[in-house]
Amino acid sequence: MSSTHATLARRLSEMFTELPQVEAIALAGSRSNQVADPASDIDLYVYTRSDIPLAARQSIVDRAGGATKADLGLTHWGPGDEWFDAASGIEVDIIYFDAAWMENQIHRVMREHQASLGYTTCFCHTVKQSQIFSDARGWLAGLQSLCRQEYPEALRRNIIAFNHPILRRVIPSFANQLEKAVRRGDLISINHRLAGLLASYFDVIFALNRQLHPGEKRLLELALARCEKLPRNMAADLVSLLRLSATGEPLLLNQLTEFLNRLDQLLEQEGFDPQTSRPRVL
Structure with missing residues (x-):
């Protein structure tokens, strides 16, 4: 992370730490795990015990130097604020998580194995890779330790x-839905169903390799880098599948069958x- 990004992230963290609603703050996203590119923003996760008033959030933007454009009070993917820092032009993305909710999500997966x-x-994965900026009671460090276990x-x-x-075995499988969408020539439905299929496909791939799922970005790149056990010709097959999905050609179904056959073989x-x-019973 550049010194400008680091300075701004730290400064924002210090200001959020002053608020009584805040439990912990961490840098997340690509800048916390060394995979940032020039388009990467600052992702600051603010874990709270109660809602932070919008006026207090606006005050932090102002104290940090203002913004050329700001969208505060966003709720489309959960509560958040985004703005472009006036001095540097850096895009800032503040995501608010209820601390109790996040704790439940981590326990549900790492302890209850749901x-x-x-x-x-x-x-x-997010909690494991986060760079903790503020955590007075050690709450976030405890969750991070749980996520870093075997x-x-x-x-x-x-x-x-x-x-x-x-993927394809049960009646409402993604493969069956894709077949219907292809026969109808419904390109939007093909796109939706293929996205769902790939979400479950990569969940299987990362779990098989005992790797935490890194999220929706750079999935193929990260799977190739982090997973030793992969279906044969996975990358090329996936690229072909995506290209065929753009036109909805019937050949898409043949490619999908081969793609899933190779996962089954693995x-x-x-x-x-x-x-x-x-697992097979021996």
Whole structure:
């Protein structure tokens, strides 16, 4: 992270720390795990015990030097504020998380081993990789320690058991929905269903490799870098699949079948039964 980004992030953290509603603050996103590019912004996660008044948030923007453009009080993906710093032009993204809610999400995954439909361990990855700026009671450090433990085998199995069948084995599977969408020539539906399929597909890939899911960005790049066990020809097959989805050609279904066959082959090699999505009983 550049010195300008670091200075601004630290300064904002210090101002948020003054607020009584704040439990902890951490730098997250690409700038916390060394994968930032020139387009990357500052992602500051503010964990709270109660809502911070909008006036207090506006005051922080003003005290930090103001903004050329600001959108405060956003709620589209949860509460947040975004603005462009007036002095540097840096984009700032403040995301507010209820501390109790986040604690429940981490415990649900890391202790109770509950799977979700795609992106199961994303919050765990975020907490694990975050750079803690403020954490007076050690609450966030405790969650981070939990996320840095050895990947639970029960979680690994549950993610695969939950996400693998929805790819094509059950009646409402993504593959079956894609087939209907292709036959209808419904490009929007093809896009939606393929996005859902890939969410579950990558949840299986990262779980199989005992890797926390890194989130929606750079998925292919990070899977290739972090996962030793991958389906044969995965990258090329995925690129072909995405290109075919843009036109909705029937060949898309053939490519999808091959793409999923190779995942099943990998699961079988790793001791899972593709027909049950669970480890084979020896």
